[in-house]
Amino acid sequence: MHFVCDFTQKAVVAVYDTMLNLKVEPVSHSEGAAIPQGGLVGMVGSVSFAGKITGALYMTYNESLACKLTERLIGAKPKSWSEPEVTDLIGEITNMVSGDMKRRTAELGYNGLLAPPLIMQGDNIVVESKDAPISADNIFRIPELNEELRVRVFAKLEP
Amino acid sequence: MPKKILSIDDSRMVHMVVTKTLKSLDVEVITAVNGQEGIEKAEKEKPDLILLDATMPVMDGIEALAALKANPATKDIPVVMLSADSGKDNVERATQLGALRFIAKPFTGDALVAGLSAYIDLGQKAA
Structure with missing residues (x-):
């Protein structure tokens, strides 16, 4: 497993x-061409990062x-996921995961800046990178x- | 008199966690959702300490920190950074600008209380 993928997990x-005081367990992991086809549902x-490490996390x-x-x-309990508290939480959790992952890569010399989180919603959000040599899908x-x-x-490391 | 902490963060979730964590202490938490609003509230409310996120819309935390430290009305208020973007560059910039400490998100309640109580007396809420 590439270290970026390991750090993401x-x-x-x-x-x-x-x-959240919750235990989460990785149950599947795929990289590169082995990533399942189809959009996110x-x-x-999502949070993008740029610098010695460039990419995005979803x-x-x-x-x-x-x-x-x-x-x-x-x-x-929110009435639905349209409540602002829900989107705020999803954005902040994504921000923290991206920050934690980036902190770990920075210790290896790959630092970058984080963009504020973006929230999307859909039945088939297709996310592909044309030039990121590192890509992984985790459940x-x-x-x-x-x-x-x-x-x-998705990530690219600059020498 | 409770200590007044200004939490500047674009996430309401963070405001809630900070408020919940400090609930039992003699602290009043006031909030702002970006650097610009944070500067305005710092001038008006004169908090005892500012808890400042780095990545925010409108005005980010580093820019806000520079403005707070350049303003005679707010320059002496202790600032503790609380951010997911805890890379070395960010920590160094914040420290150079006058931040006293950098707490990385995710954070535990203990880390937050320890980080704040190093600079102000949080006390216990009267029964």
Whole structure:
């Protein structure tokens, strides 16, 4: 596994554990051409980064997971994932995962700046990179919530 | 008199976590959602400490920190950075501009309380 992909997995585990007190378990991982075809489905938090490491990270949520996480954090169940608290949480979690991953790559000399998070929603959000040599798709299981989370990352390292 | 902490962050989730973490302490948390609003509230509210995110729309935390430290009305307010963007460059820039500490997100409640109590007496809320 490329170290960027490894750091992404570690970042997801760390952020969910620290901020939400939830254990997440990686259940599948694919890189490069092995990444499943098809678009992302649901609400997607994305953060781009640029510098010695350039790329973007995408975290995909279904409505059930997005609402459960929001309820866990603020103590009240949102009526739907259109509530601003839900999109705010998805954006901030994506921001923290990207930051944690980037902090780990920076220790190896690959630093970069983070852009503010962007939230998208759709049934077939196709994300492809034409020039990122590093790409990975990860599925995580969240046993306590009986939910799954998909995280995709594209990255390019500058010498 | 409770200590006043100004949390400048574009995420309401972070404001909630900070407020929840400090709930049992003798602290009043006021909030701003970007650097520009944060500067305005710092001038008006005169907080005892500012908790400042780095990556925000309108005006980011580094720009806001420079403005706060250049303003005679706010330059002496201690600033602690709380940001996911905790790369070495960002930490060094913030420190050079006058930030006292850099707390990386994700953060634990203990790390937040330790980071703040190094600069102000948080006390306990009266029963």
